[in-house]
Amino acid sequence: MKASPIAVSAQHPSISLLGTTALLFEAPGALDLAPxxxxxxxxxxxxDWPEVREAVPGMNNLMLTFARPPRDQAQLAGLQDRLLSAWEAVQPLPLEGRVIELPVVYGGEGGPHMTDVVAHTGLSVDEIVALHSAPLYPVYALGSHPGYCYLGGMDPRIATPRRKVPVLSIPGGAVSIGGGQTGVSASAGPSGWNTIGSTVMSFFDPSQDPPAVLRPGDMIRFCVEGIIR
Known part of the structure; x- marks a missing residue:
């Protein structure tokens, strides 16, 4: 069954199938806390819709996996219409999570791309650290790899494009900037972001319930533990 995605505009969401077992709802507009x-x-x-197995929030999007996939185009169109109606009706849901402070050592071996952020922004190391550690960052969503959190609220003055050539492996706890976002790697792995520092925290433990330490609605504050130039 082929989906008929709804056209994207400044006002309207986009809805499309992910294979035959899931659907992606993408919100319109810029990434911000209210949407x-x-x-x-x-x-x-x-x-709680009967055909939905799981609803997984992403960055400005929502993935639905199906308990009962739509059987035909008419059933899919009905589901799309219900989603659009629900989107128009819902109000922002403020989730009151925890405030988690992460001590960060900026620069040095743990922040190998600080010089690239300096070169792109024209700011000094001290200015970048001050701007990066000032906000209280809301956790928008979890994804990418187990325990990883997508954060909002970074100062646009330190936004830096993702790297043209990704790094094959960065350690868990790497604090990085990718475009207009910042985040902390939950485990070692490849990355195209610019790593500017490091922190020590266990973000994911499969023996715990829930296994991910962070949840949407939590807030992260980066505390300056040190700056290595």
Whole structure:
């Protein structure tokens, strides 16, 4: 069955199938906390629909996996219409999570791309550290790899494009900037982001319930433990 994605505009969401077992709802507009809170509300609303197995919030999007996949185009169109109606009706859902402070050592071996951020922004190391550690960052969503959190609220003055050639492996706890976002790797792996520092924290433990330490609605504060030039 071939999906008929709804056209994207400044006002309208986009809906498309992910194979035959899932669907992706993408919110319109720029990435910000208020539309992300509507995504959280939409996830809460549709989780109990009989055809939905799981509703997984992403960055400005929501993935639905099906307990009972749509059998034909008419059934899919009906589901799309219900999603659009639910999106129009939901209000931002403020999730009151925990404030988690992460001590960060900026620069040095743990922040090998600090010089690239300096070169791109024209700011000094001290200015970058001050701007990066100032906000209280909301956790928008989990994804990429187990325990990884997508954060909002980074100062646009330190936004730096992702690397043209990804790094084959960065350690867990690497604090990085990719475009207009910042994040912390939960485990070792490849990355195209610019690593500017490191922190020590266990973000994922499969023996715990839930296994991911962070949840959407939590807040992260990066605390300057040191700066290595």
């Amino acid at each position: 992300q809170q509507r995504i959280w509300a939409l996830a809460h609303e549709v989780q």
